[in-house]
Amino acid sequence: MSNKSGVPRKHDAVCATLVRIATEIGAGQKLPTTAELCRQLEISIATLNSALRTLEGQGVITRRSGVGIFASTSLGQQRIAVLIGSHLYSQQGVAHFWSIFLERVRKQASQQHQNIDIFVVNYSPETGRQILPDTFSEYHQLKGFDGVLAIGLTSDLTQELLPTALPIISFAGPSNDTVVIDNETVVRIGVQELARAGCQNIALWSSVNRDRPHTPYRGDSVASEIKKVFDSTLTELNLPINPLLIQSNHDLLQPPLYTTSLSKLEQGYRLAERTFGNAPDLPLPDGIISSDDMLTAGVLAYMRQFQIAVGQQVKIVTHSNAGSPVLLGWEKEIIRVEFNPEELVEALFQRLQARIQGDPAGKKIVIAPQLILPG
Secondary structure (H helix, E strand, O other): OEEOOOOOHHHHHHHHHHHHHHHHHHHOOEOOOOOHHHHHOOHHHHHHHHHHHHHOOOOEEEEEEEOOOEOOOOOOOOEEEEEEEHHHOOOOOOHHHEEEEEEEHHHHHHHHOOEEEEEEEOOOOOOOOOEEEEEHHHHHHHHOOEEEEEOOOOHHHHHHHHOOOOOOEEEOOOOOEEEOHHHHHHHHHHHHHHHHOOOOOOEEEOOOOOOOOOOOOOOOOOOOOHHHHHHHHHHOOOOOOOOOHHEOOOOHHHHOEOOOOHHHHHHHHHHHHHHHHHHHOOOOOOOEEOHHHHHHHHHHHHHHHHOOOEEEEEEEEEEOOOOOOOOOOOOOEEEEEEEEEHHHHHHHHHHHHHHOOOOOOEEEEEEEEEEEEOO
């Protein structure tokens, strides 16, 4: 009889027994000889070699010709699964942040002597739902993950993971245990800084993900909490609230999955074009708050092409990420509210470690940004 992957159950059982033997012997220590293992497990040399090849490929054991079989030196270390949504890598420029992010994840795991396995989670073209990779379940059955970092996963997929009783910490997606960046502070600081610079007509611009399915547009398309902060800060500073200055790009989403073909860079360019070029009925902002650095890059491309003086005719406050080159060359013209990916990753690992050690679920850790003025 075989399991769903087509691998005989006996093979899985032998692998599991060898993992137990290697764990009991200890990392870096020598296992019994092949003859002893065959006799002990009552299996053929062919069955043993098949299992040893599997475990060697997974880093559980190493074989040294003429010397013997050894438990991996990393055996017994915590093993962390990183599940990351494919849509995070689908747009030019945006992927650079996630490359920085994964580099920090690998560095953090190495510093803490942890093993990580990274799995890309795709969307089903038929249903628009994320699909858990088969390899994740297979690896978990064989290796046994100690915890999961869920990056850019939807709530329905996160709920599928919860019955496994694994500690799960999320970022860029909902869960009952999550690390988030403080986007509300980006908006609050943005309004304050633009008001300090004398701006009267302040716009709030945001983007939609290109390949991640959305729900159909229903009324207010800007996140209610973000808009609430925007409106309340304007009110505190006695500045006008103009709904036409709030643009979220939800009009670009097309059924049935409500995705768009436009990258965030293109969305920014078209927002600027629509506001400053093609729609004279729209009010002209003298200050713009952009919720995304790639959106900002598109806005800046339009400004440069049509010689609109950024920092003079229009002042811009933008979300940014430390170490990202997306806004390179604009440091003297724009105000950045910057997040540090290293701080984010440290928070994810600290929270996951706390969960692994028994801390109950249900915490939200908020990462605050740093204001960087032009210069």
